[in-house]
Structures are given as structure tokens and as C-alpha cells.
Amino acid sequence: MPVRVKKMRQDKKQQLLSVEGLSIGFATEEGPIRVVEDISFAVASGETLGLVGESGCGKSVTAQTLMRLLPSPPARIEAGRIVFEGTDLAQAGEARMRKIRGNELAMIFQEPMTSLNPTMTIGAQIGEALLLHRGLGAGQARPKVLEMLTQVGIGRPEKRFAQYPHELSGGLRQRVMIAMALICNPRLLIADEPTTALDVTIQAQILELMKALQRDSGIAILLITHDLGVVEEMCDHVVVMYAGRIAEAAPAATLFARPRHPYTAGLLAASPRNARRGATLTTIPGTVPPPGKRGQGCSFADRCARALERCRRDVPPLMDHDKVGSDRPNLASTIDSNNLARNLREKPVSAFSHPAPGDEHRVACWNPVP
Amino acid sequence: MVLYLARRLSASALILVGVTIVTFCLTFLIPADPVAMIAGRNSTPEMREQIRIQLGLDKPLVEQYVSYAQRLARGDFGTSYARKSEVGPLIASRLPATLLLMLGAIIAELLIGIPAGLYAASRRGETGDKVAMTLSFLTVSTPQFVLGLSLLYFFAYLLGWFPLSGYGSLSHLILPAVTLGLAGGGWYSRMMRSSMIEILRQDYIRTARAKGMSERRVMLVHALRNAILPVVAMIGLDVGIFMSGVVVVENVFGWPGIGQLMWQAIQSLDIPVIMGVTTVAALFIVAGNLLADLVAPLIDPRIRLR
Numbered sequence: 288m289p290v291r292v293k294k295m296r297q298d299k300k301q302q303l304l305s306v307e308g309l310s311i312g313f314a315t316e317e318g319p320i321r322v323v324e325d326i327s328f329a330v331a332s333g334e335t336l337g338l339v340g341e342s343g344c345g346k347s348v349t350a351q352t353l354m355r356l357l358p359s360p361p362a363r364i365e366a367g368r369i370v371f372e373g374t375d376l377a378q379a380g381e382a383r384m385r386k387i388r389g390n391e392l393a394m395i396f397q398e399p400m401t402s403l404n405p406t407m408t409i410g411a412q413i414g415e416a417l418l419l420h421r422g423l424g425a426g427q428a429r430p431k432v433l434e435m436l437t438q439v440g441i442g443r444p445e446k447r448f449a450q451y452p453h454e455l456s457g458g459l460r461q462r463v464m465i466a467m468a469l470i471c472n473p474r475l476l477i478a479d480e481p482t483t484a485l486d487v488t489i490q491a492q493i494l495e496l497m498k499a500l501q502r503d504s505g506i507a508i509l510l511i512t513h514d515l516g517v518v519e520e521m522c523d524h525v526v527v528m529y530a531g532r533i534a535e536a537a538p539a540a541t542l543f544a545r546p547r548h549p550y551t552a553g554l555l556a557a558s559p560r561n562a563r564r565g566a567t568l569t570t571i572p573g574t575v576p577p578p579g580k581r582g583q584g585c586s587f588a589d590r591c592a593r594a595l596e597r598c599r600r601d602v603p604p605l606m607d608h609d610k611v612g613s614d615r616p617n618l619a620s621t622i623d624s625n626n627l628a629r630n631l632r633e634k635p636v637s638a639f640s641h642p643a644p645g646d647e648h649r650v651a652c653w654n655p656v657p
Numbered sequence: 658m659v660l661y662l663a664r665r666l667s668a669s670a671l672i673l674v675g676v677t678i679v680t681f682c683l684t685f686l687i688p689a690d691p692v693a694m695i696a697g698r699n700s701t702p703e704m705r706e707q708i709r710i711q712l713g714l715d716k717p718l719v720e721q722y723v724s725y726a727q728r729l730a731r732g733d734f735g736t737s738y739a740r741k742s743e744v745g746p747l748i749a750s751r752l753p754a755t756l757l758l759m760l761g762a763i764i765a766e767l768l769i770g771i772p773a774g775l776y777a778a779s780r781r782g783e784t785g786d787k788v789a790m791t792l793s794f795l796t797v798s799t800p801q802f803v804l805g806l807s808l809l810y811f812f813a814y815l816l817g818w819f820p821l822s823g824y825g826s827l828s829h830l831i832l833p834a835v836t837l838g839l840a841g842g843g844w845y846s847r848m849m850r851s852s853m854i855e856i857l858r859q860d861y862i863r864t865a866r867a868k869g870m871s872e873r874r875v876m877l878v879h880a881l882r883n884a885i886l887p888v889v890a891m892i893g894l895d896v897g898i899f900m901s902g903v904v905v906v907e908n909v910f911g912w913p914g915i916g917q918l919m920w921q922a923i924q925s926l927d928i929p930v931i932m933g934v935t936t937v938a939a940l941f942i943v944a945g946n947l948l949a950d951l952v953a954p955l956i957d958p959r960i961r962l963r
């Protein structure tokens with residue numbers, strides 16, 4: 288049963304997607320592991336939210352959970368809600384999800400070379416969503432597909448329509464993926480490292496294309512990347528993830544001007560004059576602890592120069608340090624994660640951390656950079 | 658495509674030449690003296706010598722092979738010792754029945770193997786999967802004469818649904834075709850299952866799911882085409898596997914094909930017939946392989962490039 292959620296509060300901008308206290312685990316042979324822990328963020332209509340973090344921090348798991356694409360078992364949503372246009376996707380049944388996927392909520396993936404079916408023509412693969420969601424026949428879909436191919440900057444659409452993926456370059460294939468994702472005019476596009484596998488000039492073209500499409504259609508984008516340059520160029524808001532949690536979340540300009548989390552600050556300091564495209568998040572000594580080895584306190588403590596004694600004991604809550612006292616701290620984050628699922632059921636809706644990005648600058652740190 | 662075809666064709670031709678050499682050597686491995694068989698018990702040494710010269714057995718081996726190959730190329734398979742008739746027309750008269758049986762067996766194994774494999778893959782790790790895989794193991798490991806006789810006993814003798822033996826109608830065909838194809842069906846179900854499971858892990862399957870497709874559609878539209886390739890590639894190869902099964906099945910069901918002919922020839926050590934059937938069988942096996950190679954690019958466009 289999809290769960291309708293009451294509007295929690297008046298938002299400045301209309302929130303399209305709001306993730307609240309989401310925790311995701313996997314059943315593995317060594318027992319259950321928590322991969323994503325209590326994350327909250329929101330994407331407003333028409334904006335681009337950047338989700339950044341080192342490889343393995345849980346970005347793809349989060350993205351695929353929003354689409355409910357991870358097979359369960361082994362994946363499991365252990366707590367939290369994914370409110371998309373008033374429906375809690377975390378609770379939605381498979382039939383409801385099928386109506387949303389590829390229709391209102393679409394996704395493109397990191398690997399354009401393997402993400403297309405090698406035995407089907409480009410045209411057939413793009414048109415498929417129209418057949419599914421709009422009930423069109425193949426003949427009716429064709430002109431729309433050709434138009435979409437032109438929109439994503441693919442020349443000679445008639446020829447491309449009949450080609451197979453192996454006949455196209457990586458950049459063209461990613462354009463095809465974008466065409467495929469946008470064919471039903473979704474409200475939100477989740478782009479999981481859409482340019483990571485492409486070379487630099489093609490990367491720039493694809494990012495330009497995404498910006499142009501956003502200007503024309505007003506689509507919101509959740510852009511996942513580990514490239515801070517891409518974030519600076521593309522995003523309105525940024526969420527920085529570290530080892531399955533949110534370290535810092537802020538409007539992009541604020542974050543780049545004044546990073547508060549030692550992790551973010553380290554990343555930005557490592558590249559002179561903020562980050563340019565190509566500056567990846569691998570410049571801090573040490574490595575990200577894998578799920579299950581994240582310790583009990585702040586999982587960045589082993590790599591952090593500002594660590595206090597408390598840091599190794601308690602998980603820092605995500606809160607806006609500039610507004611402490613005037614605003615409610617992030618309640619969901621302070622709840623012991625083991626009790627989170629129960630708390631979610633018992634707490635009234637208003638007890639949730641509000642995930643609105645707004646102008647807030649939220650940091651999960653006991654001793655933030657001043 | 659032309660180059661691909663040319664390469665495959667020349668490889669096939671080479672194999673066929675190899676087969677004729679092996680068949681030719683067979684003559685010397687079979688513990689029977691053709692001269693004695695033709696001449697009969699009461700022949701004189703002079704008569705035997707004359708027959709030996711007639712058959713060309715006094716010539717050097719290489720020369721014998723060349724004249725054998727020349728005759729083969731003209732379609733002359735020699736004369737049966739036991740039946741005193743031409744081997745070529747004899748095989749030709751039996752071939753349609755065998756081809757029909759093999760066609761039936763291919764249909765049977767696909768109808769059994771592909772749905773069973775799809776089912777098992779969709780129920781991976783569940784009871785349905787385990788039952789299907791146990792059954793497939795049984796079909797693969799049961800000897801064909803046991804299988805044939807069991808089917809004959811239950812469906813023809815006890816239930817009377819099918820005739821006991823013979824040739825001429827669809828109901829005659831079903832039991833032998835199923836017997837011949839069941840083992841292949843078991844194989845196919847396993848191949849189909851593992852191929853499906855492999856394909857369902859691919860990124861483009863995730864893309865298909867991200868479009869909002871039902872799992873059923875994902876399997877039938879996106880996964881099946883890719884998963885069926887290694888299975889279809891095997892159909893041609895089946896012809897070779899069937900060639901040995903045909904001997905058993907045709908004899909169990911009294912099916913008048915080249916398998917039955919072969920069995921009779923072996924019992925009477927009728928070397929020209931044995932050689933003829935072997936050569937024809939080899940021709941089919943090579944043709945089957947060629948067919949398998951030609952079908953693959955039609956299904957997977959990437960192969961066209963190679």
C-alpha cells in the first residue's frame with residue numbers, strides 16, 4: 288500500500304523528493320550489514336542536488352533504493368521514508384513502483400557501454416517506456432523517439448533509430464540513455480555518475496546537455512558524482528556522504544565558500560582555489576572504512592585532525608550549527624540507529640528531521656571547522 | 658559476413674575429408690574379411706583372389722583411398738555385402754524417416770528445455786527450481802533405451818495413447834521423438850537456466866527494470882533473446898548427439914531410419930553400409946555445426962563483426 292504523507296510544513300520551494308531517515312542494509316554471508324545509515328535530504332522541483340562521496344560510500348545503493356531497483360533480499364530498507372510526490376516509495380508495492388519507474392522517476396547509470404541491450408535497436412529501447420506507460424504502439428512511438436533523439440543532440444536520428452548499441456560510441460550511448468530516461472517526461476532524473484566512464488571532452492558535452500534539458504523541461508536532477516568540479520558546475524545543493532552517512536549538506540555556493548565538516552574542508556583544501564572538474568575525492572590520507580567496520584562514533588575519526596575524545600564514542604548528529612537553539616536539531620539522527628525503525632513508527636510525523644535543503648547548512652560533526 | 662561464411666565452409670570441407678579418411682580406415686579395424694563374406698564358405702582360393710582384385714584390395718592403401726574418395730564424390734557408396742544392392746539408394750530411402758525423427762526430437766527438446774530453464778531461473782533457489790533441476794538431471798542420466806522402453810510401456814502399452822511401434826503418423830512420431838529429445842531437453846533446461854541467471858545480472862536488465870517493466874516482460878523481452886543464444890547455438894551440435902541416439906531409439910520403436918539400417922549392418926558386418934551411414938552422419942554433423950554458426954549472428958548482431 289502506498290502511504291500518503293501529509294504535508295509536513297510550508298516549504299519555500301515545492302519539494303519533489305524527500306528522503307527521511309533512510310537506512311539500507313544487506314544480508315550477506317557474514318551476516319547483515321548497514322550500508323546506508325539514517326540519511327535525509329530533499330530535492331525541490333527543477334533543481335539539481337549533488338550527492339558526492341568517495342567510491343563505496345553508498346551513493347549507488349541510495350540511488351537504486353530510491354528507484355527500488357535493488358533485489359530484496361539481500362537489500363532491505365531498514366528504516367526511513369522516501370516521499371516522492373506524496374507517496375512513500377519505501378512502502379510502495381511493486382505494481383505502484385512499476386508505474387512510477389521510467390515514468391515520473393527515471394534513472395541513468397554509470398556504465399553506458401553495458402547499460403543498453405545489445406540485441407535490441409536503439410529506437411526500440413527508447414520507445415519501450417512509451418509503450419509501457421503511454422500505451423502507444425511501436426508506430427506511434429517512433430516520431431516521439433526521433434524527436435527525443437534530436438533533443439539529446441543525436442544527429443541523423445532516422446539512422447540511429449535502427450542501429451544497435453555496439454555501433455555507437457560511449458558518449459552517444461549515454462545520450463541514448465538520457466533519451467530513454469526522459470522519453471516520458473519524468474519529474475526527477477537520478478543520474479548515477481553519468482560521466483565517470485567517459486573521457487573529459489565528452490563529459491563536458493553530456494553535462495551541458497543535461498543542463499540544457501533541465502532549462503527546457505524544468506526536470507529536477509539528483510546528480511551522483513565523486514567529482515567536486517562537476518558539483519560546482521551543476522548543482523544548486525550538495526549532500527556530502529561519508530561511509531554511509533551524510534557528513535554535510537548545504538547550498539552549493541555555501542559549501543564551497545565555507546565547508547564546515549573536516550572531511551569536506553579537507554577535500555576542498557586539497558585542490559587549490561576550490562575544486563575544478565577532475566578533482567576527485569581521494570586526496571585525504573587514509574581510506575573509507577567499509578560497512579561493518581565503521582566503529583561506533585564518527586566514522587571519519589581515524590582520518591580527522593580535529594577529532595575529540597567524544598568523536599570515537601558518539602555519532603555526531605546532522606544539524607545546522609549556525610542555528611543551534613533557534614531551530615530544532617536533527618532528531619532522527621540522534622536516535623540510536625537500532626531503535627530507529629521502532630521510533631519511526633511511534634514518533635509523530637513532526638519529529639522527523641526536516642530534510643529540506645533550503646538555505647540550511649547542516650553538518651554532522653562534534654567539532655566543525657569554524 | 659561473406660568472409661565469415663567462407664571461413665566456416667572451408668573448415669567444414671576439411672573436416673569432411675578427415676572423416677572419409679577415418680571411415681576408410683574403419684574397413685581395416687573391423688574384424689571381418691569382406692572377401693570371405695562375399696565369396697561365401699565354399700569358395701576356392703582362386704575365386705577369393707578374383708574378388709579381391711575386383712574390390713581393388715590388392716592395390717596400395719593410398720590408391721585404394723583415392724578411388725574410394727572418387728566414388729564417394731560421385732555419390733557412389735558401393736554395394737551392400739548382405740543385401741547385394743546399392744548403398745546410396747538404400748540410405749536415401751531410409752533418410753527421410755531419420756530426419757523426421759530428429760526434427761521431432763529438436764522440437765521436443767526445445768519445448769521441454771527452454772520453458773523449464775526459464776521457470777527454474779525465475780524461481781532460483783526455490784523448490785520449483787530444485788524440482789526442475791532434479792528432473793533435468795534424471796533425463797540427462799537415464800540411458801535412452803531405458804527411457805524409450807519406459808515410455809513405450811506406460812504410454813503405449815498401459816495407457817494405449819500411442820502405437821507400440823512403426824512409422825507413418827504424428828502419433829507414431831511422438832514417443833521416439835521425446836525419447837531422443839528428452840536428454841537434450843534436460844541439457845537445455847540447465848543451459849537456459851544458467852544463461853538466464855547470467856543475463857539477469859547484466860546492467861541492461863537493470864535499465865529495463867528502471868523503465869518500469871514487469872519482471873515477466875524483462876525476462877521474456879530483454880533476457881530471453883540474449884539467454885537463448887548459447888542454447889540455439891547448440892541445436893546444430895545436437896544433430897551429432899542424435900546420430901548415436903538414433904541407433905538405439907529407432908530400434909526400440911521400430912522406426913525405419915538409418916539408425917535401424919546401421920544396427921542391421923553392424924550385426925552382419927556389412928562394411929559398405931556401415932561406411933556409407935557413417936559418412937552421411939558425418940555430413941549431417943558438419944552441416945549442423947555450420948548451421949549453428951550461421952544462426953548465431955542472426956540472433957546476436959555483435960557476432961556479425963567477427
Ligand SMILES: Nc1ncnc2c1ncn2[C@@H]1O[C@H](COP(=O)(O)OP(=O)(O)O)[C@@H](O)[C@H]1O
Pocket residue numbers: 313314315322340341342343344345346347348349361577578
Ligand atoms: N549486494 C550487496 N551486498 C553487500 N554489500 C553491498 C551490495 N551492494 C553494495 N554493497 C556495499 O555497499 C557499499 C556502497 O556501495 P555503492 O553504493 O555502490 O557505493 P558508491 O558510493 O561507490 O556508489 C559498498 O561498500 C558495497 O560493498
Ligand code: SF4
Pocket residue numbers: 548549550585586587588589591592593594595598603651652653654655
Ligand atoms: S565528529 Fe569529530 S572525528 Fe568526526 S569529523 Fe567531526 S571532529 Fe572529526
Ligand SMILES: [Mg+2]
Pocket residue numbers: 346347348479480
Ligand atoms: Mg556507485
